[in-house]
Amino acid sequence: MERIMDHLAHERSKAQFSVEEMKIIWAGSLHAFQVSDRIARLVASDPGFRKDNRAVLSRKELFKSALRKAAYVWKRINELALSEEEASWLRFYVDELAYAYIHWGMFVPAIKGSATEEQQQKWLPLANNMQIIGTYAQTELGHGSNVRGLETTATFDQETDEFIIHSPTLTSSKWWPGGLGKVATHAVVYARLITDGQDYGVHGFLVQIRSLDDHFPLPGVTVGDIGMKFGSGAFNSIDNGFLRFNHVRIPRNQMLMKVSRVTRQGKYVESNVPKQLLYGAMVYVRQIIVADASIALSRAVCIATRYSAVRRQFGPPHEDENGKGVETQVIDYKTQQSRLFPLLASAYAFRFVGEWLKWLYTDLIQKLEANDFSTLPEAHACTAGLKSLTTSAAADGIKECWKLCGGHGYLSSSGLPELYAAFVPACTYEGDNIVLLLQVSRFLMKTISQLQTGKKPIGTTAYMAHVEHLIQCRCTVQKAEDWLNPSVILEAFEARAIRLSVACAENLTKFATPLQGFSELSPDLVEAAVAHCQLIVVSKFIEKLQQNIEGNGVKQQLETLCNIYCLNLIHKHLGDFLSTGSISPKQASLASDQLRSRYSKLRSNVIALVDAFNYTDHFLGSVLGRYDGNVYPKLYEEAWKDPLNDSIVPDGYHEYIQPLLKQQLQNARL
Numbered sequence: 202m203e204r205i206m207d208h209l210a211h212e213r214s215k216a217q218f219s220v221e222e223m224k225i226i227w228a229g230s231l232h233a234f235q236v237s238d239r240i241a242r243l244v245a246s247d248p249g250f251r252k253d254n255r256a257v258l259s260r261k262e263l264f265k266s267a268l269r270k271a272a273y274v275w276k277r278i279n280e281l282a283l284s285e286e287e288a289s290w291l292r293f294y295v296d297e298l299a300y301a302y303i304h305w306g307m308f309v310p311a312i313k314g315s316a317t318e319e320q321q322q323k324w325l326p327l328a329n330n331m332q333i334i335g336t337y338a339q340t341e342l343g344h345g346s347n348v349r350g351l352e353t354t355a356t357f358d359q360e361t362d363e364f365i366i367h368s369p370t371l372t373s374s375k376w377w378p379g380g381l382g383k384v385a386t387h388a389v390v391y392a393r394l395i396t397d398g399q400d401y402g403v404h405g406f407l408v409q410i411r412s413l414d415d416h417f418p419l420p421g422v423t424v425g426d427i428g429m430k431f432g433s434g435a436f437n438s439i440d441n442g443f444l445r446f447n448h449v450r451i452p453r454n455q456m457l458m459k460v461s462r463v464t465r466q467g468k469y470v471e472s473n474v475p476k477q478l479l480y481g482a483m484v485y486v487r488q489i490i491v492a493d494a495s496i497a498l499s500r501a502v503c504i505a506t507r508y509s510a511v512r513r514q515f516g517p518p519h520e521d522e523n524g525k526g527v528e529t530q531v532i533d534y535k536t537q538q539s540r541l542f543p544l545l546a547s548a549y550a551f552r553f554v555g556e557w558l559k560w561l562y563t564d565l566i567q568k569l570e571a572n573d574f575s576t577l578p579e580a581h582a583c584t585a586g587l588k589s590l591t592t593s594a595a596a597d598g599i600k601e602c603w604k605l606c607g608g609h610g611y612l613s614s615s616g617l618p619e620l621y622a623a624f625v626p627a628c629t630y631e632g633d634n635i636v637l638l639l640q641v642s643r644f645l646m647k648t649i650s651q652l653q654t655g656k657k658p659i660g661t662t663a664y665m666a667h668v669e670h671l672i673q674c675r676c677t678v679q680k681a682e683d684w685l686n687p688s689v690i691l692e693a694f695e696a697r698a699i700r701l702s703v704a705c706a707e708n709l710t711k712f713a714t715p716l717q718g719f720s721e722l723s724p725d726l727v728e729a730a731v732a733h734c735q736l737i738v739v740s741k742f743i744e745k746l747q748q749n750i751e752g753n754g755v756k757q758q759l760e761t762l763c764n765i766y767c768l769n770l771i772h773k774h775l776g777d778f779l780s781t782g783s784i785s786p787k788q789a790s791l792a793s794d795q796l797r798s799r800y801s802k803l804r805s806n807v808i809a810l811v812d813a814f815n816y817t818d819h820f821l822g823s824v825l826g827r828y829d830g831n832v833y834p835k836l837y838e839e840a841w842k843d844p845l846n847d848s849i850v851p852d853g854y855h856e857y858i859q860p861l862l863k864q865q866l867q868n869a870r871l
């Protein structure tokens with residue numbers, strides 16, 4: 202036991218940089234670090250936020266426990282008079298999915314984004330004080346991705362000045378909204394607006410669905426939970442629900458009227474803001490999900506890295522720091538490094554691109570407030586594309602981390618199965634990842650076609666202005682060290698991205714209609730979108746390194762991580778880089794040499810690099826990822842806690858095992 206604890210301490214002593222300074226870089230600022238650190242400790246030390254029994258709770262117990270915690274969170278927020286920032290850290294570290302995620306993450310933003318000032322003044326105080334609990338009811342049984350295909354109707358009745366909300370078919374039943382099944386009192390419902398017999402497409406409406414007195418559904422409302430979801434714990438603590446309306450009436454002023462409105466006379470009037478602002482809540486949440494992806498991946502990487510340093514298998518006996526003969530730490534196997542270290546690098550890369558995306562979103566909101574809508578298409582493409590790229594990579598990465606931990610990774614107590622089950626739906630919710638990449642490719646094709654009209658591409662597509670150079674340029678790498686030059690890396694990624702996009706644009710012209718071309722070429726378009734999004738991540742990592750980064754050795758570690766992130770992508774997508782002629786086979790081989798050498802350079806710092814995430818043992822929720830590395834005694838202790846070990850002879854022995862054994866005995870005697 203002592204040896205293992207010493208072992209991680211020894212790993213930490215090998216770090217070549219200031220972990221404390223890196224913690225600040227990871228958090229984003231000294232202030233963010235101090236607040237998050239304080240709240241993380243507060244949560245970890247409060248028995249009311251215990252979560253180690255989640256995997257063995259039944260669905261009903263789990264749901265009730267999530268309700269209890271959500272109420273306790275609210276109580277603590279008020280008792281401690283926490284600021285909005287502190288409150289959101291508290292919800293984050295409690296780490297239990299409940300209705301509050303949708304209430305704060307989607308219901309409130311949807312009101313802020315789509316309601317008029319007057320409507321906000323009425324509804325936001327109620328929502329902010331949790332006097333009403335809201336959900337975001339967009340998806341239906343028959344349609345999720347195709348929002349324009351939603352079937353719920355909101356028909357204006359001029360006589361009573363009301364909308365009649367109705368579910369005309371089974372497939373129009375709302376299906377999936379979180380917090381809807383058993384908790385929400387109100388919902389932002391997306392429905393087709395019909396007035397004067399004309400269908401004006403999908404709009405948002407604020408609908409009360411349950412009584413505020415006894416919590417029963419209001420007349421005409423049928424509502425319930427859609428059932429168990431993948432994995433134990435995870436999303437089963439939340440009540441994703443179904444909802445059907447039978448001619449439910451709401452006042453006209455409960456249509457969210459920022460984008461367009463219906464007058465007392467039933468006239469449909471558009472405002473001067475683009476109709477896409479109706480989808481504003483999705484842009485907001487997609488940006489948050491990119492930050493979630495870096496957190497989910499970094500949690501898994503932290504667990505797998507610490508455990509890989511503790512775990513030993515095979516190898517010529519080494520001497521440890523005390524001169525004892527020991528086997529090889531699995532983290533020293535090159536295969537383990539080549540699977541794990543790129544994930545560590547990705548966690549940092551996603552953190553920085555998430556930080557940038559947050560800035561982009563804030564900038565967008567400021568511009569929208571000034572009636573400048575020019576950056577909306579780019580913000581939509583960036584949030585959609587990066588949500589897709591980072592969640593797919595994080596979900597795959599978490600699964601890889603569990604395999605990196607061998608058999609013990611499969612145990613609930615490793616924390617990895619639940620983390621995976623909780624995170625993998627991020628590839629689907631807030632937009633299926635492929636559907637979102639197709640949105641990016643549509644944006645790219647539009648940008649390319651506009652190049653011919655002389656329109657200058659801006660922001661993340663600015664590189665497209667250099668299309669002629671990027672189509673012809675040749676990568677200058679001659680030796681492995683040349684791959685450490687950021688401008689060489691950037692040019693290779695730009696060349697690959699633009700060549701894939703231009704090839705798609707050229708191929709599209711070969712089809713009878715753009716629609717047909719888009720459909721036939723969609724796999725290629727998705728690849729082009731991935732290449733563009735990876736370029737954004739790479740360029741934002743490189744930009745981060747150009748900032749003033751303080752702290753002993755911190756910048757050097759980030760440079761190594763950036764190199765690993767980029768070179769590993771080249772390695773994984775070699776087909777693209779070679780087929781587009783962005784690099785040569787010889788340069789690809791030099792990139793692999795350099796990648797191997799970066800792994801060796803990173804090795805002594807990896808434990809400190811995961812310590813810099815500053816995750817408490819409570820938040821990690823993993824025996825394998827414990828800070829002290831005291832894995833084996835704790836695994837043994839955890840095993841004893843399983844309810845099956847409550848009795849020595851299991852329940853069912855007398856009914857099912859004993860008769861069997863006795864029967865065999867009788868047979869044997871015969």
Ligand SMILES: CCCCCCCCCCCCC/C=C/C(=O)SCCNC(=O)CCNC(=O)[C@H](O)C(C)(C)COP(=O)(O)OP(=O)(O)OC[C@H]1O[C@@H](n2cnc3c(N)ncnc32)[C@H](O)[C@@H]1OP(=O)(O)O
Pocket residue numbers: 296302303306307337339340345346347348349379477478480481483484493497577578581620623624629630631632633636640643
């Ligand atoms: C244990 C720890 C784990 C941590 C996990 C944290 C958990 C967090 C909590 C989890 C909460 C989950 C909550 C989930 C909620 C949901 O899922 S809500 C439902 C979300 N639904 C979707 O995302 C649907 C996806 N579909 C769409 O977004 C769109 O309908 C579409 C695909 C974009 C539509 O395509 P299309 O029909 O072709 O487009 P149009 O509708 O006609 O649009 C025309 C133009 O508008 C542009 N556009 C589209 N969307 C937006 C937008 N959001 N913003 C700005 N612009 C947009 C589009 O590109 C078109 O532009 P042009 O090409 O210029 O015409």
Ligand SMILES: Cc1cc2nc3c(=O)[nH]c(=O)nc-3n(C[C@H](O)[C@H](O)[C@H](O)COP(=O)(O)OP(=O)(O)OC[C@H]3O[C@@H](n4cnc5c(N)ncnc54)[C@H](O)[C@@H]3O)c2cc1C
Pocket residue numbers: 303337338339340343344345346347376377378379436441626629630631632633634635636639723
């Ligand atoms: C855990 C969870 C929580 C959720 N929470 C909410 C919520 O709070 N509120 C809410 O309204 N919704 C919620 N959703 C629903 C979610 O937003 C949708 O499931 C999501 O948008 C995907 O839509 P879909 O289910 O219709 O998938 P589909 O579109 O049916 O996807 C099925 C397959 O078809 C493919 N596909 C679809 N269209 C195309 C296309 N044009 N081109 C190529 N391939 C295509 C997809 O890639 C996918 O492989 C939640 C979902 C989950 C899993």
